[in-house]
Amino acid sequence: xxxxxxxxxxxxxxxxxxxxxxxxxxxxxxxxxxxxxxxxxxxxxxxxxxxxxxxxxxxxxxxxxxxxxxxxxxxxxxxxxxxxxxxxxxxxxxxxxxxxxxxxxxxxxxxxxxxxxxxxxxxxxxxxxxxxxxxxxxxxxxxxxxxxxxxxxxxxxxxxxxxxxxxxxxxxxxxxxxxxxxxxxxxxxxxxxxxxxxxxxxxxxxxxxxxxxxxxxxxxxxxxxxxxxxxxxxxxxxxxxxxxxxxxxxxxxxxxxxxxxxxxxxxxxxxxxxxxxxxxxxxxxxxxxxxxxxxxxxxxxxxxxxxxxxxxxxxxxxxxxxxxxxxxxxxxxxxxxxxxxxxxxxxxxx
Numbered sequence: 001x002x003x004x005x006x007x008x009x010x011x012x013x014x015x016x017x018x019x020x021x022x023x024x025x026x027x028x029x030x031x032x033x034x035x036x037x038x039x040x041x042x043x044x045x046x047x048x049x050x051x052x053x054x055x056x057x058x059x060x061x062x063x064x065x066x067x068x069x070x071x072x073x074x075x076x077x078x079x080x081x082x083x084x085x086x087x088x089x090x091x092x093x094x095x096x097x098x099x100x101x102x103x104x105x106x107x108x109x110x111x112x113x114x115x116x117x118x119x120x121x122x123x124x125x126x127x128x129x130x131x132x133x134x135x136x137x138x139x140x141x142x143x144x145x146x147x148x149x150x151x152x153x154x155x156x157x158x159x160x161x162x163x164x165x166x167x168x169x170x171x172x173x174x175x176x177x178x179x180x181x182x183x184x185x186x187x188x189x190x191x192x193x194x195x196x197x198x199x200x201x202x203x204x205x206x207x208x209x210x211x212x213x214x215x216x217x218x219x220x221x222x223x224x225x226x227x228x229x230x231x232x233x234x235x236x237x238x239x240x241x242x243x244x245x246x247x248x249x250x251x252x253x254x255x256x257x258x259x260x261x262x263x264x265x266x267x268x269x270x271x272x273x274x275x276x277x278x279x280x281x282x283x284x285x286x287x288x289x290x291x292x293x294x295x296x297x298x299x300x301x302x303x304x305x306x307x308x309x310x311x312x313x314x315x316x317x318x319x320x321x322x323x324x325x326x327x328x329x330x331x332x333x334x335x336x337x338x339x340x341x342x343x344x345x346x347x348x349x350x
Contacts, residue, residue: 031192044181047180054173055172077109108148112143113142118133158249158250165250186212212269215268215324222320227316231307231308234308267321289329292326299325
């Protein structure tokens with residue numbers, strides 16, 4: 001047979017690797033790690049430029065939940081004050097609850113000040129009483145006041161040390177940088193994995209890589225944009241039952257924001273894990289179908305462990321995972337094993 005012309009050689013697949021020796025695999029690993037670290041360094045540089053915006057953006061769900069919590073507290077306090085005025089015979093609206101709610105919606109938070117009677121008389125243009133200067137709480141007049149909710153210092157996160165805000169900025173920048181670099185890091189990892197695969201197995205990388213990224217970001221987005229709100233509502237409701245006003249610390253909040261989306265993102269890899277286990281003959285589609293009740297129980301336990309155990313966030317993780325479980329079964333069924341998948345290890349290319 002005549003030799004094939006050089007220009008007839010098909011272009012090489014960038015993920016295509018032949019069987020290599022152990023030192024060659026180590027060199028491939030070193031190259032993958034170097035490229036991943038380089039991508040992470042570039043992403044971190046971009047993250048440092050976006051760090052302040054990232055910290056401010058991450059605080060939005062907490063600020064919104066704090067505002068809702070303290071608006072509810074203000075509504076209760078407004079209602080109590082209106083009831084006291086009604087009992088004192090003062091003229092107040094008929095619907096006290098609606099009035100208290102309207103005042104809270106307008107951001108009116110009730111409070112009081114203690115003021116010297118002589119200073120109060122001067123402020124309202126009345127004759128100054130001939131009393132002595134007030135020196136005790138009993139001598140002062142309790143003056144009801146209202147303050148705007150947006151100026152309430154309780155809506156601001158606190159730090160307990162001088163370096164804490166800087167560390168929060170660095171941590172947020174690293175997370176943003178890792179998210180920017182994650183598609184490239186995933187690709188370099190899969191590129192290394194491809195070196196140890198058979199030729200017929202490498203085609204799955206082009207399917208699994210985008211699916212893995214898509215599922216991870218979908219889970220993280222569900223956690224940040226939906227689940228965190230339910231978690232905060234539950235935690236603040238529990239604070240209210242205990243009679244405790246929450247004063248969140250910025251570093252603890254950042255850690256919480258990072259852990260919950262990470263747990264959602266990793267758990268959303270379930271269909272790919274199921275497909276992988278089916279491909280290596282650990283489970284089959286029939287086993288997945290027959291054990292679905294056990295799977296739902298395991299998913300419920302995992303949802304309890306990976307969330308703060310409030311019903312809302314548990315359901316937000318558990319229900320999508322049950323759907324993804326049956327989606328994984330469909331994936332295994334509609335991506336059936338080919339004859340090449342059963343090839344003996346000795347017949348691998350390379």
